Amino acid sequence: MASYLPLLVASVAAIGFVGVALGLGFLLAPQQFSRLKRTIYECGMESTGGGWRQVHIRYYLMAILFVIFAVEGIFLFPWAAVLGEIGTFAFVEMLVFMSILFFGLIYAWRKGAFEWR
Amino acid sequence: MDLVSTLALLAKGLVVLLIFLAAPLIFVLAERKILGRIQSRRGPNRVGPLGLFQTVADGIKLGTKEDIIPPAADRVVFWVAPLFMVIPAIAAWSVIPFGPMVEIGRETGLWITNLNVGILFVLALGSLNTYGPVMSGWSSNSKYAHFGALRSGAQIISYELTLGLAVLAVVVYAGSFSLIDIVESQRHMWLVAPQFLGFLIFIVSGVAETNRAPFDLPEAETEIVAGYFVEYTGIRFAMFFIAEYANMFLMSMLVTVLYLGGWNGFTIPGLEGVSGVVWTMAKALTLMFGYFWLRATLPRLRYDQLMSFCWKILLPLGVLNLLVASVLRMVWS
Amino acid sequence: MNFAAVLFYAFSAIAIVAALGTVLARNIVYAALSLVGTMVMIAGIFFILHADFLALVQLLIYAGAVGVLLIFGLMLTNTGQPATGPKDRWQRPIAFVAAMAFILVAGYAAVSTDWMQGVVPQLERVPPAVLASSLFRNWALPFEIASLVLLVAMIGAIVISRRETSND
Numbered sequence: 001m002a003s004y005l006p007l008l009v010a011s012v013a014a015i016g017f018v019g020v021a022l023g024l025g026f027l028l029a030p031q032q033f034s035r036l037k038r039t040i041y042e043c044g045m046e047s048t049g050g051g052w053r054q055v056h057i058r059y060y061l062m063a064i065l066f067v068i069f070a071v072e073g074i075f076l077f078p079w080a081a082v083l084g085e086i087g088t089f090a091f092v093e094m095l096v097f098m099s100i101l102f103f104g105l106i107y108a109w110r111k112g113a114f115e116w117r
Numbered sequence: 118m119d120l121v122s123t124l125a126l127l128a129k130g131l132v133v134l135l136i137f138l139a140a141p142l143i144f145v146l147a148e149r150k151i152l153g154r155i156q157s158r159r160g161p162n163r164v165g166p167l168g169l170f171q172t173v174a175d176g177i178k179l180g181t182k183e184d185i186i187p188p189a190a191d192r193v194v195f196w197v198a199p200l201f202m203v204i205p206a207i208a209a210w211s212v213i214p215f216g217p218m219v220e221i222g223r224e225t226g227l228w229i230t231n232l233n234v235g236i237l238f239v240l241a242l243g244s245l246n247t248y249g250p251v252m253s254g255w256s257s258n259s260k261y262a263h264f265g266a267l268r269s270g271a272q273i274i275s276y277e278l279t280l281g282l283a284v285l286a287v288v289v290y291a292g293s294f295s296l297i298d299i300v301e302s303q304r305h306m307w308l309v310a311p312q313f314l315g316f317l318i319f320i321v322s323g324v325a326e327t328n329r330a331p332f333d334l335p336e337a338e339t340e341i342v343a344g345y346f347v348e349y350t351g352i353r354f355a356m357f358f359i360a361e362y363a364n365m366f367l368m369s370m371l372v373t374v375l376y377l378g379g380w381n382g383f384t385i386p387g388l389e390g391v392s393g394v395v396w397t398m399a400k401a402l403t404l405m406f407g408y409f410w411l412r413a414t415l416p417r418l419r420y421d422q423l424m425s426f427c428w429k430i431l432l433p434l435g436v437l438n439l440l441v442a443s444v445l446r447m448v449w450s
Numbered sequence: 451m452n453f454a455a456v457l458f459y460a461f462s463a464i465a466i467v468a469a470l471g472t473v474l475a476r477n478i479v480y481a482a483l484s485l486v487g488t489m490v491m492i493a494g495i496f497f498i499l500h501a502d503f504l505a506l507v508q509l510l511i512y513a514g515a516v517g518v519l520l521i522f523g524l525m526l527t528n529t530g531q532p533a534t535g536p537k538d539r540w541q542r543p544i545a546f547v548a549a550m551a552f553i554l555v556a557g558y559a560a561v562s563t564d565w566m567q568g569v570v571p572q573l574e575r576v577p578p579a580v581l582a583s584s585l586f587r588n589w590a591l592p593f594e595i596a597s598l599v600l601l602v603a604m605i606g607a608i609v610i611s612r613r614e615t616s617n618d
Contacts, residue, residue, distance in 0.1 A: 003230045003231060005230075006130065007238075010211045011207075014204040015204070017134075018200050025180055025184050026184065030181075040187055040257075041261060062275060073278065077285065082292070102436065105433075
């Protein structure tokens, strides 16, 4: 428990830091209303429309590939830590595991998941 | 936990918080000075002797500027997004070792806490780092911010994978997740020697994770102005800056700890603690200089190049590196 | 009540509030972010229970990866549009029955379980070595099957999005 307490303290300190900084900004900074100042940023032209629109599906694909490889990575971590003791069987096991997922990577590659046109 | 160790913990925490706050002040100035010198300019030289107080002046200026929340923005998410930038940037420092065990009245390590899953904790915070850019970019309801958020999100998650693969090879060598154990295991040989490929993969991924040149597409000034924080002003804008520089320094410390032997180096007998901290800082600051040098030298990549480089080159290389490392480990043990 | 119990109740309360936010929020991005908050709090509870590895899996996979996946998924829709009223009113009675059935079953399970069974006086950290040897010796086959599940998920995602990528 004691070794995790600093993590909680650090998070609280971070919230406190942001709170104090924003509070100071609120006290020091001027507040003057201006219609143009409140429009959305645009380079030189008049600002039209908001930014909320549909995104390309490839971002979703990137996210799902990340989830899958992150899960693989999580399995790899305990494996890597004990590789010295646990022997050849675990190594072969992981080789099979990784080659199945590597097949998926090659499939994604062939299907053009990494082409950004 | 007794009173003395609580006080020691508080003191260490305070020092680390001070480093966190001072790092942006120092590194922004250092970056501008170094970039200036590389481009045959002087850099900032007006505020204070040699322009040393330039970033302090900038900080005061940012604090006294109006804090605008565009009416079109989503107020709640806009408000909490800087928090999501700062929390992971501060929390990760609690597991970074600055020096060895020392004797100050009693045995104490020059780190805040020794988690036996330390490196995993840093990686987990790295994956939470996606939320700051994505939340701020989405909530701004601006086209530029939206592009910045998407680019940043996809870039951070992709390079997080290659970063993790490089770390895995380190874990194979060290046999532990604890950053302190990893440094201890490099007493006789820094891991950069057997893990040179992993070192390169980690550095490239680390630069991409912190959105720095040549991978600074999320904030590419010349095309999407400032990316995900374009609508932020005043002190809120400063939060993004502080988090970025703190994360850069964190990445430099991580490379030091994982590959460059951490506090290991020549020590003066009796002053192990001091020389350990000096070694760690010297290595990390050299890597920070590398960051600035990269920015001065390399042009920005194109986004499709950035993503395909990660998935088609770095990821297979990372897997290969891990396999070679584990085979070597099997043979060796 | 000791400090760990205070933390446990605090984390649980925030997790429950955030979970309610996930269900009740009209704005889907708020719902997704509340879900991330729930995940982080659950990671905190794992930390209290000395399940470090599980806590970090929770942070890395659920709070980190799955949360980002959800948000990118939501951005496929037009999140800026104000939420319209529900179009599925006819489903409400059925949903009510299903929810009641779930509450009954979960409530029965909660009441009839002997919670004190297997309670240890002092929690012990499980070293990664023990975890790994259990995973790679006793549970080798499920572990390999997990990779097939992941492969199916990957191929499914690519097949769904392929038509779009080849068009542009």
